[in-house]
Amino acid sequence: MKKILVFTLMMIISYQANAESITKDNPDKNQPIEITADNSLEWHRNDLQFIATGKVIAKQGETKINSEILTADYKDGEKNKIDIWRLTAAKNVKIESRNTIGYGDKMTYDVEKSVAIMTGKNLKLISQNQIVTASDSMEYWVEDGIFTANGNATAIKDDDTIKADKLIAKFTQDKNGKRILREMQAINNVTITTPTEIVTGDNGKYSAITNKAIITGNVKIKRGKNILQGDKAEIDMTTNISKIFGSSTDNGRVKGIFYPSEKK
Numbered sequence: 001m002k003k004i005l006v007f008t009l010m011m012i013i014s015y016q017a018n019a020e021s022i023t024k025d026n027p028d029k030n031q032p033i034e035i036t037a038d039n040s041l042e043w044h045r046n047d048l049q050f051i052a053t054g055k056v057i058a059k060q061g062e063t064k065i066n067s068e069i070l071t072a073d074y075k076d077g078e079k080n081k082i083d084i085w086r087l088t089a090a091k092n093v094k095i096e097s098r099n100t101i102g103y104g105d106k107m108t109y110d111v112e113k114s115v116a117i118m119t120g121k122n123l124k125l126i127s128q129n130q131i132v133t134a135s136d137s138m139e140y141w142v143e144d145g146i147f148t149a150n151g152n153a154t155a156i157k158d159d160d161t162i163k164a165d166k167l168i169a170k171f172t173q174d175k176n177g178k179r180i181l182r183e184m185q186a187i188n189n190v191t192i193t194t195p196t197e198i199v200t201g202d203n204g205k206y207s208a209i210t211n212k213a214i215i216t217g218n219v220k221i222k223r224g225k226n227i228l229q230g231d232k233a234e235i236d237m238t239t240n241i242s243k244i245f246g247s248s249t250d251n252g253r254v255k256g257i258f259y260p261s262e263k264k
Helices: none
Strands: 005-009 034-035 040-044 049-060 062-076 082-097 100-110 115-119 125-129 131-134 138-142 144-158 158-173 179-195 198-207 214-223 226-236 240-247 253-257
Touching: 034 040, 034 062, 034 214, 049 082, 062 100, 082 115, 100 138, 125 138, 125 144, 131 138, 131 158, 158 198, 179 214, 214 240
Parallel strands: none
Antiparallel strands: 005 034, 034 049, 040 049, 049 062, 062 082, 082 100, 100 115, 100 125, 115 138, 125 131, 131 144, 138 144, 144 158, 158 179, 179 198, 198 214, 214 226, 226 240, 226 253
16 A cells, blocks of 8 residues: 655745735735645755656645646745745646646646636546636736636536637636636637537637626627627527627628528
């Protein structure tokens, strides 16, 4: 049986960065960071690093990181305190915070700012029955509840899909402390696919509070062969009513093309 190596850093994480660079204090900053590993945990004093290998788990408060390799960079604090300011995880990386889980090949977690940047293949985030994927990178501001997916970003919930070059999701907390989606912004080459329609445009924004989406720029709403075209669309997913508007360059005109059923 492999021996499990346990190393608990009981020292308080202190903030050395400028206030302008910190979006929001990490409420877990006074909690210890605990690192466990199956294989080894090395202390590189000259480099101010700890390196753990073999099914590594790093925990601080409600945030947990799993990986095969983990490097913890630290600063020497006052009275022999060890202030870990960055965690770098590689291979089979998973980060969990509240009811949100992120996956990637490599992740850098800034402890002071509480922000995780994930890169590599199979980038994915799961939250409240919603799955987000991307090809380039994912950035997750854990305590602020802001998530960004870059490159072929896709969000799937139930039978609906949103695709764009970039997706920015903002979360809030319900009365039970769970994270729920507040709004999502889609930037460049937006495509929204539902069981009955396909909506395309330059940019889009969805509000979970109102359950409405606004699409702007070169908007098309397609249902089969039928097409609505304009410069802006407002889609109410509760009432199932869509409104489309023209731009000032074409005198505010919109266009709809409707095909009758083919008769045998």
